[in-house]
Amino acid sequence: MSSPTADSTDPSASAPAAKDPAATTDPLANVDRTEPAYDPAETPEGDDETLPPYDAVLLLSFGGPENREEVMPFLRQVTKGRGIPDDRLEQVAEHYYLFDGKSPINDQNRALVEAMHGELRRRGLSTPVLWGNRNAAPFLTDALRDAHERGMRRILVVTTSAYASYSSCRQYRENIAEALAELQEEGRELRVDKVRQYATHPSFARTNIRLVTEAVRRIDQPDDAKLRLVFVTHSIPTAMDDTSGPGDEEGNLYEHQHDELAHVIADEAGITLDRDLSSALVYCSRSGPPSQPWLEPDINDHLEKLAAQGITDVVVAPIGFVSDHMEVVYDLDTEARATADRLGLRMERVPTVGVDLEFVSGLIDLVEERAAEARGESVTPAAWPGEAMPSICRRGCCPNLREALPAACGED
Ligand SMILES: CC1=C(CCC(=O)O)c2cc3nc(cc4[nH]c(cc5[nH]c(cc1n2)c(C)c5CCC(=O)O)c(CCC(=O)O)c4C)C(CCC(=O)O)=C3C
């Protein structure tokens, strides 16, 4: 590989959150920063093992703004071509302004890139870990161009989205196809594969089980009848949920995967703690016009109902999100917490899986599994609860209901 040069897409060019005095929250307070920051541009050459056939792993995420000036351009990028009125965007922007325009998501991803690289290194692998976003710098196209500049040709993508559905899976595949087409016009040929969606990977379940179990211990409410587990995910239009899945006419895989995981977590935490833990799956961050049905109930409405039933303590577990971002720090830690306070409910928010070692180790298991598959070796994909999602998405799965667009990493 030729000697790499750092440029503006280099994630290490920005200071990590822990060193940013302007940060209003520090979601990375638990990150071990005693090791020097990982710099993908400085991957040592030598006889370290890589992971054939891949030259690099790329973390693909949603992206978020980091200051006030970036908020409206970010929101316009997210809703591009969707005709969302500016006053709706201004309303969402207010959530970001509460945090000085800085979403925690990018710092979380910088830490995750570092953690994934650390886990690869622990396994004796020197494969670089790159980072690209759909909606904010470093943009995916720029990250892939940079990889091509550095001589890389085959890239393995891991997204920060675990479940089935258009928004959580196919939309990322469309972004990859678009980026590859753009680069092809520049004469740059790259091949990109993706690890399977990991909502049904055992390490995702086990990490969430442990985090919920610890949160129940913290809340100190011994009466099962007064305590509820509240599992939360991003609401999506019911039409999007109805068509989520491998195109087998069944649909509703988005909701089903969350529901199944929520039950396993409640059961397993209950076994560990010898308690009978009741739970519900609820939603946050609904957008779209009121006339369009989205998945319900909303977490705030659910908290009202629980309080009316005499519940005093809630453990809120954001299983739909792999790290803290605006939905977590605003919709849950700000809005839902205010609702809980008003109702006199004690609320314990469970951490997201973030850079938890067991979760990160599971991601790298998936990376190794996908590489073995690409080398033509037979692999038995671990899955619990439920079934493994395919690493090459099925034709027609999780369709784009607005327009058919090319998507990478699938049969169509
Ligand atoms: C399933 C799902 C995930 C989880 C999977 C994944 O992680 O990808 C997710 C993540 C995220 N969604 C995010 C932000 C936004 N989502 C929006 C809009 C929408 N999300 C949807 C679904 C999802 N979204 C849908 C069906 C819409 C409406 C239609 C559309 O526009 O596609 C809008 C537009 C404004 C509004 O209408 O609210 C914004 C600003 C951020 C960044 C937060 C930060 O900055 O920290 C993240 C991680």
Ligand SMILES: [Fe+2]
């Ligand atoms: Fe969203």
